Amino acid sequence: MKSLILQTIARLLLPLMILFSVFLMLRGHNEPGGGFIGGLVGAGAFSLYAVAFGPASARGVLRADPRTLLGLGLLVTVLSGFFAMVLGDAFLTGQWLIFHIGEADFHLGTALLFDIGVYLVVVGATLTVIFSLEEEST
Amino acid sequence: MEPLLAIMAGFLFASGLYLMLRRNYVRVVIGLILISNAANLVIFTMGRLARGNPPLVATGETMPAEGFANPLPQALILTAIVIGFGLLAFALVLAYRAYRELGTVDVDAMRVAEPPYPGEKTVSGTPDQEEA
Amino acid sequence: MGVLISLLIGCVVAFAAPLLNRAAGSRAGVILALLPLGLTAYFATFVPRIAAEGALRQSIAWVPALNVNLSFYVDGLSVLFALIISGVGFFIVLYGSGYLKGHRDLGRFYLAVTLFMVSMLGVVLADNIITLFVFWELTSFTSYLLIGFNHEQERARKAALQALLVTGTGGLALLGGLILMAFVGGSYEISELLNQGEVLREHGLYTAILILVLAGCFTKSAQFPFHFWLPAAMEAPTPVSAYLHSATMVKAGVYLMARLHPALGGTDLWILLLAGFGAATMVIGSWLALCHSDLKRILAYTTVMGLGTLTMLLGIGQTEYAVVAVAVFTLAHSLYKGALFMVAGSIDHEAGTRDVGEVGGLRKAMPITAAAALVAALSMAGIVPFFGFIAKEFVYEAALAAGSLPRLLLALAILANVAGVAAAGIVALKPFYGPVRTTPKHPHEAPIAMWAGPVVLALLGLLFGLAPGLIAAPLINPVAGAIAGAPVSVELVLWHGFTPVLGMSLMTLALGIGVFFLWNTWRESRFARGFNRAFGVAPENAYFRTIDGMLWIAHWQTRIFQSGYLRHYLTTVIGVTAFAVGFTLLSRHGLVLPGGWSAITFYEWTLAGIMAAGALVAVFARSRVTMVVAIGAVGFSVALIYLANSAPDLSITQIMVETLTVVLFALVLIHLPSLRPVESRASRLRDAAVATALGAAVTLVMLTVLTEPISPHLTEYFGAHSYVTAHGRNIVNVILVDFRALDTLGEIVVLGIAGLGVFALVKLRAKKRRDGGADV
Numbered sequence A: 001m002k003s004l005i006l007q008t009i010a011r012l013l014l015p016l017m018i019l020f021s022v023f024l025m026l027r028g029h030n031e032p033g034g035g036f037i038g039g040l041v042g043a044g045a046f047s048l049y050a051v052a053f054g055p056a057s058a059r060g061v062l063r064a065d066p067r068t069l070l071g072l073g074l075l076v077t078v079l080s081g082f083f084a085m086v087l088g089d090a091f092l093t094g095q096w097l098i099f100h101i102g103e104a105d106f107h108l109g110t111a112l113l114f115d116i117g118v119y120l121v122v123v124g125a126t127l128t129v130i131f132s133l134e135e136e137s138t
Numbered sequence B: 001m002e003p004l005l006a007i008m009a010g011f012l013f014a015s016g017l018y019l020m021l022r023r024n025y026v027r028v029v030i031g032l033i034l035i036s037n038a039a040n041l042v043i044f045t046m047g048r049l050a051r052g053n054p055p056l057v058a059t060g061e062t063m064p065a066e067g068f069a070n071p072l073p074q075a076l077i078l079t080a081i082v083i084g085f086g087l088l089a090f091a092l093v094l095a096y097r098a099y100r101e102l103g104t105v106d107v108d109a110m111r112v113a114e115p116p117y118p119g120e121k122t123v124s125g126t127p128d129q130e131e132a
Numbered sequence C: 001m002g003v004l005i006s007l008l009i010g011c012v013v014a015f016a017a018p019l020l021n022r023a024a025g026s027r028a029g030v031i032l033a034l035l036p037l038g039l040t041a042y043f044a045t046f047v048p049r050i051a052a053e054g055a056l057r058q059s060i061a062w063v064p065a066l067n068v069n070l071s072f073y074v075d076g077l078s079v080l081f082a083l084i085i086s087g088v089g090f091f092i093v094l095y096g097s098g099y100l101k102g103h104r105d106l107g108r109f110y111l112a113v114t115l116f117m118v119s120m121l122g123v124v125l126a127d128n129i130i131t132l133f134v135f136w137e138l139t140s141f142t143s144y145l146l147i148g149f150n151h152e153q154e155r156a157r158k159a160a161l162q163a164l165l166v167t168g169t170g171g172l173a174l175l176g177g178l179i180l181m182a183f184v185g186g187s188y189e190i191s192e193l194l195n196q197g198e199v200l201r202e203h204g205l206y207t208a209i210l211i212l213v214l215a216g217c218f219t220k221s222a223q224f225p226f227h228f229w230l231p232a233a234m235e236a237p238t239p240v241s242a243y244l245h246s247a248t249m250v251k252a253g254v255y256l257m258a259r260l261h262p263a264l265g266g267t268d269l270w271i272l273l274l275a276g277f278g279a280a281t282m283v284i285g286s287w288l289a290l291c292h293s294d295l296k297r298i299l300a301y302t303t304v305m306g307l308g309t310l311t312m313l314l315g316i317g318q319t320e321y322a323v324v325a326v327a328v329f330t331l332a333h334s335l336y337k338g339a340l341f342m343v344a345g346s347i348d349h350e351a352g353t354r355d356v357g358e359v360g361g362l363r364k365a366m367p368i369t370a371a372a373a374l375v376a377a378l379s380m381a382g383i384v385p386f387f388g389f390i391a392k393e394f395v396y397e398a399a400l401a402a403g404s405l406p407r408l409l410l411a412l413a414i415l416a417n418v419a420g421v422a423a424a425g426i427v428a429l430k431p432f433y434g435p436v437r438t439t440p441k442h443p444h445e446a447p448i449a450m451w452a453g454p455v456v457l458a459l460l461g462l463l464f465g466l467a468p469g470l471i472a473a474p475l476i477n478p479v480a481g482a483i484a485g486a487p488v489s490v491e492l493v494l495w496h497g498f499t500p501v502l503g504m505s506l507m508t509l510a511l512g513i514g515v516f517f518l519w520n521t522w523r524e525s526r527f528a529r530g531f532n533r534a535f536g537v538a539p540e541n542a543y544f545r546t547i548d549g550m551l552w553i554a555h556w557q558t559r560i561f562q563s564g565y566l567r568h569y570l571t572t573v574i575g576v577t578a579f580a581v582g583f584t585l586l587s588r589h590g591l592v593l594p595g596g597w598s599a600i601t602f603y604e605w606t607l608a609g610i611m612a613a614g615a616l617v618a619v620f621a622r623s624r625v626t627m628v629v630a631i632g633a634v635g636f637s638v639a640l641i642y643l644a645n646s647a648p649d650l651s652i653t654q655i656m657v658e659t660l661t662v663v664l665f666a667l668v669l670i671h672l673p674s675l676r677p678v679e680s681r682a683s684r685l686r687d688a689a690v691a692t693a694l695g696a697a698v699t700l701v702m703l704t705v706l707t708e709p710i711s712p713h714l715t716e717y718f719g720a721h722s723y724v725t726a727h728g729r730n731i732v733n734v735i736l737v738d739f740r741a742l743d744t745l746g747e748i749v750v751l752g753i754a755g756l757g758v759f760a761l762v763k764l765r766a767k768k769r770r771d772g773g774a775d776v
Helices: A004-027 A035-053 A055-062 A066-086 A110-137 B002-020 B025-046 B071-102 C002-044 C044-055 C076-099 C106-125 C129-147 C156-185 C190-202 C206-220 C229-235 C240-245 C251-263 C268-289 C295-315 C322-349 C367-381 C387-400 C407-430 C448-466 C469-484 C500-517 C519-524 C524-562 C566-589 C602-620 C626-644 C648-669 C679-705 C712-724 C731-739 C743-769
Strands: A097-099 A104-109 C056-063 C068-074
Touching: A004 A035, A004 A110, A035 A055, A035 A110, A035 B071, A035 C129, A035 C648, A035 C731, A055 A110, A055 C251, A066 A110, A066 C743, A104 A110, A104 B002, A104 C206, A110 B071, A110 C500, A110 C648, B002 B025, B002 C524, B002 C566, B002 C679, B025 B071, B025 C602, B025 C626, B025 C648, B025 C679, B071 C648, B071 C712, B071 C743, C002 C044, C002 C056, C002 C068, C002 C106, C002 C566, C044 C076, C044 C469, C068 C076, C068 C106, C068 C129, C068 C519, C076 C106, C076 C240, C076 C251, C076 C322, C076 C469, C106 C129, C106 C190, C106 C240, C106 C251, C129 C156, C129 C190, C129 C206, C129 C229, C129 C240, C129 C251, C156 C190, C156 C206, C156 C251, C156 C448, C190 C206, C190 C251, C190 C519, C206 C251, C206 C268, C229 C240, C229 C295, C229 C524, C240 C295, C240 C322, C251 C295, C251 C322, C251 C469, C251 C712, C268 C626, C295 C387, C295 C407, C322 C367, C322 C387, C322 C407, C322 C448, C322 C469, C367 C387, C367 C407, C367 C448, C387 C448, C387 C500, C407 C500, C448 C469, C469 C566, C500 C519, C519 C524, C566 C679, C602 C626, C626 C648, C679 C731, C712 C731
Parallel strands: none
Antiparallel strands: A097 A104, C056 C068
């Protein structure tokens, strides 16, 4: 599907959508969003790119094999759970660091790490599916 | 709108099941999608609905506003949607692979795992024609 | 505690046996025999204690919620059997080490035989009926392994399966009977049930209990018409036959009947069933023995006779004579039959055949074995001064003292024992005397490990015959007392003087010797052949026909229920579910409709309309593109419903997934053919009916649930803790990544596996194509 319009749009949209997906994931703890939604948007961005330019180019932009992302994501989620075990809580209990920067409180916790893992798994799994099917069609 | 959703969920279940009972595997997959949606609607409705009050804690507050929507079904459904997508992908690719291997998408002709009994009348295993 | 520990030690030794066999080589048998020897010594210490203090009980809670205790009850009856099991077990392990010397599976033999011994001890020592049943099944299981020891031979496998099926079926009936008994008697402990005899016998379920329990005992103890598995089980190596099929396992049924006699015995039904089947088994078994020339088969059928005798005695067990006869005969039979089986095995082992017609004059080559055989056979024939004589006297006395039909029972007992005398002669005389015949192997005396058992067991038969007072008070009286349920005290003496029973014994002996000399004539007579066909072959054929019939039924019902069509399975499962749910709901609750219809706004009706239209189009679509668009419409409507009802996260997720779904369909559907085939009108109508039923059931359940208030507990908990404890303002996300993070972890693992599954499905095929496979 080599369409000039689609290719132009895809090239423009890819960085925007990736930024948006990371934004969705990061704010997910407080506003609608999160790892699942962010991951789906991120996967959507690369799928669009793959439809426009073919899976090989999309893989080039992504750099890593989606299966690596999938495995990495699972590893991150499990690791985020081990923090709690090291500190004596049950597996996956949320652990938090709270910084006071001026007026605002800034919360940093293992839940964010967990959500990053979820994001990576969703991106990895979806793109594994889409890329392999695209490669089958070309 | 709970009673209306109850009827809609039933309707989607019925349509989905009818499609899952078809011989063409593509229809079976479509039925699967409808049933996934219907199941999500059942969970959503059973947790009761709330209009215009999402389960969010406003900035500066420590508790959500009174009458906020039930968050637990939402959490369940959110993962269910994504897993449903994974299942759909797998089912579709299975259809594709089965067609490549067996030359048919007619589930009645797919008798490799449970071969016909001796003397049983079966549907013809001739491959379906590729559409032009 | 002691009993449990001794059984646990046995288990550990059993599983260590194969290793020991590898490490210690030929000495392994002697080392392993120390276990049964130690157990014999241990159980012997109970004898004086029980004679002095009565029964002992040990208990440890095992599954308290189900009233299952690891409890053990040690009284005279248990100890007699425990001593036989461990004592004979000692010689069997020794004998097996010689008989199977150099066999590549000797370690497996040690394992199974030791495990069997432990299970059998568990049966006779258990107090809790569930514990008893577990051990009972373990004996069936280990005997399956032992009968099928030579698993390369089809006959051995078949015999093992046959024994397992017959005793296992009986075991199931037994479990039912035991549970009913516990239900009626109000306890799972045998020691307490024994005091509930009145209650049990007068309860309406008594007949059911008795028949179920006896079904277990009769199959285990090879009573007619279930006796056929015992001769077939002679496929087992001889040490196994000597142990399981003469001295121990087949007596488990007799043990249980004796054990439960105080609780269930004495009724007309009990007398009728036990005396009837016992006497029939006794006569049939004894004369079938004379229809064969295979030493082991002869012994197997005389064992059937012995088991029949014991069952008959328990049937008429209301007299002192009968219970003492059970005790004496059990011991005497174990001694001489164990010895004779081992002798038969030694002949087979040394001469290469065990057919009576093919061996002769082995006396010179195997003098010790011949002597042991002679002594054991004299006991079996019931000749003064051997222990078997005392046993036979008591059997006759018990028959004469029976409450009903004493003359008939006595006549039958004499008829059986005549054949028994002849069989003893055949087994002990024919192979060793007469002209020397050439055998497949050049015979030698068996090694000491193989003659020690027969010699000691046979000599014990002589010792107890000469000095019965040795065991009367400490052993026989407690045993008889346990069976009778009341203290018994008799004096065992060898010589009763000239009584009518002595006359019967002499007559039995004379007739038996006559039959011995006429054996060949009898065996070839038409009557003997017909007898064997009717009572030996026919029951076994009935078994085979039953098995074939069950296979036929299995095949027939599989064809009906497992059609191989996904649609049929779905229709069945969903049709039943929808009907069961809908029917239960309507019959229990009636049709209740929640309110709130008027609050539905116009745009909600519109969304519902779009959804319904989308679903209908998807159902009737003839083109794949239409179909994808239709389910897209449904999916986006659902997303809007989420959005309108305060679920923004769901809405975004649904929209993203719908988008990706379209991409997926675009990628896959171009490879697939059109939407044909289309089904017949009839099947479409049938499917529509099932589908409508499911939809109606779902709607009905939901509407009913909506009339009930929902518990706000969880909602409030998550609301209160989301920010305060988990530092998150989006409660849905907090649930996903914190409160229920383990669920989420599981779910992303599923997603990952689905992704990898797709990858495998696509790529593996592609690789095959590159290899030039048969793919298109």
